[in-house]
Amino acid sequence: MRIVVDLTRCQGYAQCVFLAPEVFQLHGEEGLLYSSAVPDDQLERVRQAAAACPVQAILLGEEVSARGR
Amino acid sequence: MAGDRRDGRIVIVGASLAGLRAAEALREEGFTGSLTVVGDEPYPPYDRPPLSKQVLLGHVAADTTGLPMRRDPDADWRLGVRATGLDPVDKRVVLAEGESLPYDRLLVATGTRARPWPNPREAALDGVFTLRTRDDAAGLAERLAAGPQRVLVIGGGFTGSEIASACRERGLEVTVTERGPAPLVGALGGTLSKLAAAMHRNNGVDLRCGVTVTALRGDGNGRLTGADLSDGSRVEADVCVAALGAVRNVEWLAEAGLAAGPRGLACDAGCRAFDMYGIVTDDVFVAGDVSRFPHPLFEYQLLSLEHWGNAVAQAEVAAHNMVSAGPLRRPHLALPTFWSTQFGLNIKAVGVPTLSDHVVIAQGSLEERRVVMVYGYRGRVTAAVTVDMAKSLPYYQHLIETAAPFPPVPGAADRPIAAEIPVPSDVPDPKGLSHGPTVALTGHLPDRRLTVVQPTS
Ligand SMILES: Cc1cc2nc3c(=O)[nH]c(=O)nc-3n(C[C@H](O)[C@H](O)[C@H](O)COP(=O)(O)OP(=O)(O)OC[C@H]3O[C@@H](n4cnc5c(N)ncnc54)[C@H](O)[C@@H]3O)c2cc1C
Ligand code: SF4
Numbered sequence: 001m002r003i004v005v006d007l008t009r010c011q012g013y014a015q016c017v018f019l020a021p022e023v024f025q026l027h028g029e030e031g032l033l034y035s036s037a038v039p040d041d042q043l044e045r046v047r048q049a050a051a052a053c054p055v056q057a058i059l060l061g062e063e064v065s066a067r068g069r
Numbered sequence: 070m071a072g073d074r075r076d077g078r079i080v081i082v083g084a085s086l087a088g089l090r091a092a093e094a095l096r097e098e099g100f101t102g103s104l105t106v107v108g109d110e111p112y113p114p115y116d117r118p119p120l121s122k123q124v125l126l127g128h129v130a131a132d133t134t135g136l137p138m139r140r141d142p143d144a145d146w147r148l149g150v151r152a153t154g155l156d157p158v159d160k161r162v163v164l165a166e167g168e169s170l171p172y173d174r175l176l177v178a179t180g181t182r183a184r185p186w187p188n189p190r191e192a193a194l195d196g197v198f199t200l201r202t203r204d205d206a207a208g209l210a211e212r213l214a215a216g217p218q219r220v221l222v223i224g225g226g227f228t229g230s231e232i233a234s235a236c237r238e239r240g241l242e243v244t245v246t247e248r249g250p251a252p253l254v255g256a257l258g259g260t261l262s263k264l265a266a267a268m269h270r271n272n273g274v275d276l277r278c279g280v281t282v283t284a285l286r287g288d289g290n291g292r293l294t295g296a297d298l299s300d301g302s303r304v305e306a307d308v309c310v311a312a313l314g315a316v317r318n319v320e321w322l323a324e325a326g327l328a329a330g331p332r333g334l335a336c337d338a339g340c341r342a343f344d345m346y347g348i349v350t351d352d353v354f355v356a357g358d359v360s361r362f363p364h365p366l367f368e369y370q371l372l373s374l375e376h377w378g379n380a381v382a383q384a385e386v387a388a389h390n391m392v393s394a395g396p397l398r399r400p401h402l403a404l405p406t407f408w409s410t411q412f413g414l415n416i417k418a419v420g421v422p423t424l425s426d427h428v429v430i431a432q433g434s435l436e437e438r439r440v441v442m443v444y445g446y447r448g449r450v451t452a453a454v455t456v457d458m459a460k461s462l463p464y465y466q467h468l469i470e471t472a473a474p475f476p477p478v479p480g481a482a483d484r485p486i487a488a489e490i491p492v493p494s495d496v497p498d499p500k501g502l503s504h505g506p507t508v509a510l511t512g513h514l515p516d517r518r519l520t521v522v523q524p525t526s
Contacts, residue, residue: 002137004116008378008406011459012415028413029439029457033123036116037133061137064089064113064146 001038002063003046009057016049016058024049074392076102080162080170081144082152083178083318084108086116087357087380091176092142094388104144105170107162109151112203118377120206121228122410125235127214131207152179155325157344157353173352174391177322177334177342178384180358181315181375186223191285196293198310200228212308213239220244221296221306223282225252226504227409229312230265234411237272244275244304246282246296248503255502257418257454259495260428261442264435264456268412277302281503285309314504315375317359327353333361333373338400340387354391356383362401366469367421367451378406404469408459414438417459420452420469425494429476431465433458441465444494445475 003023005016012030016023023042024034038046038060050058079095081088084106092106108114116134123129147164154163161169183199186192196217198209213220213236220236222229225247236243249255252269254262269276281299288294295305319329327350328335328343334355335343340362342353357380361371382403390398407418425444431453432441441461444452450473453465468477476491 002135004136006378006381007118007408011462027410028415030459031410031413031415033128033410035123035129035133036119036135037129059137059139061139062141063135064138
């Protein structure tokens with residue numbers, strides 16, 4: 001699973017950092033850095049973080065698996 | 070002729086942020102026809118902002134920033150395939166292999182690429198990089214991890230500043246050269262650029278402003294050894310990143326008769342592309358960094374943005390309008406918003422800071438490195454930039470959206486220090502900068518010269 005945070009919306013409330021510190025980290029006072037690739041053992045925490053984000057900035061989903069032709 | 074707009078063939082060219090979000094939105098809007106997404110990169114859509122941040126810091130690998138889907142758009146992904154032409158009469162996209170894809174409606178989402186170092190021989194030296202793609206980031210991150218003696222960053226725009234910040238955090242020696250008077254001056258104006266310059270220097274960056282790099286030097290084995298500067302000095306460096314701004318990917322449209330040029334493909338507020346005569350098409354749409362669109366809040370000037378949030382918002386509007394009939398169409402009116410994290414600071418912008426004649430500090434102060442700067446043009450608020458005060462941004466966004474008077478009246482949120490007196494915004498002509506602007510006003514007002522000018526050296 002992958003995540004992306006809409007950082008134009010994120011206001012640095014840091015709920016995600018609290019709930020899934022291995023995936024989300026604050027850089028300075030309010031700059032959010034995160035790992036896009038979510039390890040399986042962090043999935044549940046990331047789900048909670050996505051649900052808790054006050055501005056709903058965290059999107060969790062599958063990456064495109066290119067079938068191609 | 071009207072037909073069912075929810076059926077038929079849609080082709081999207083550009084398989085990145087705008088392309089993916091448009092594909093998803095088309096299905097959300099009920100499009101049931103065939104959907105093909107063509108992208109010249111061999112990878113599924115991935116996120117670029119981490120490439121100059123997490124990836125260069127060594128926190129995550131460059132190949133792990135794939136974008137999550139909101140839903141599976143059930144598209145035929147033609148990855149690693151370049152579109153080379155467009156026949157708007159026959160309604161076909163020509164692909165590199167000579168095949169062509171017929172469409173009923175087309176979305177152009179080909180974004181931008183890094184402006185290369187202008188001297189090809191010097192650009193080919195081992196150790197010289199640009200940063201736009203996943204492969205660029207992987208190569209640069211590997212070099213940084215190997216511990217170079219010194220990294221030279223050419224261009225003090227957002228990307229150049231973020232690269233310099235990552236290098237310093239990794240303990241690497243960095244020189245930044247910028248032709249303008251300070252980093253970020255082209256995007257944020259004179260006052261905040263002084264804070265940016267202080268952040269560079271306080272963090273140990275060897276910042277050289279008002280100079281240009283005149284030549285990159287290599288050894289006999291084609292490896293970079295350093296650069297000559299216009300002030301006669303020399304910088305020894307084994308890695309160099311040319312952060313000179315972006316070039317719109319419009320070459321493939323050269324023969325298509327569309328309003329495509331160095332500033333992007335122009336469209337109306339509904340994301341419909343104009344042809345070269347300024348007549349709006351009804352089957353070619355455009356979204357993301359490659360677009361150039363009018364905005365009523367900014368005097369209907371055509372904006373060219375290199376903003377993540379704009380690619381998402383515009384892709385959604387384009388998708389909606391591709392499947393909706395005339396009166397049901399929506400305008401793309403989202404305010405430009407942007408963020409950057411560098412030197413531990415979170416910089417966020419809303420509106421168009423370059424459309425300004427004066428600025429005022431509305432909250433915080435430069436000394437605290439926590440500040441809200443409000444930008445005004447002819448007596449109304451046109452932009453706001455926060456440094457580590459992102460929670461205040463929505464308030465100022467509201468001021469911009471309502472064309473509130475500038476300077477803003479007191480009473481905004483908590484304001485420890487009364488607003489200072491407005492000072493000139495000091496936004497320089499982009500011609501005098503090393504890097505291209507990430508927001509460009511490309512219209513023409515008699516008293517303004519803020520058009521994107523392609524640096525020639
Ligand atoms: C290092 C970096 C850091 C950034 N940081 C920030 C940030 O902090 N904040 C922010 O708001 N924005 C940031 N951005 C900008 C943001 O990433 C872009 O606004 C966004 O990627 C635009 O998406 P797009 O889909 O319009 O274009 P792009 O992402 O440029 O995608 C266009 C795609 O089309 C492909 N393509 C081009 N021509 C053809 C063709 N002829 N045929 C087929 N495919 C083609 C390209 O290869 C590319 O894959 C950053 C960008 C970079 C590079
Ligand atoms: S919880 Fe949401 S708003 Fe807060 S830091 Fe995380 S992403 Fe940003």
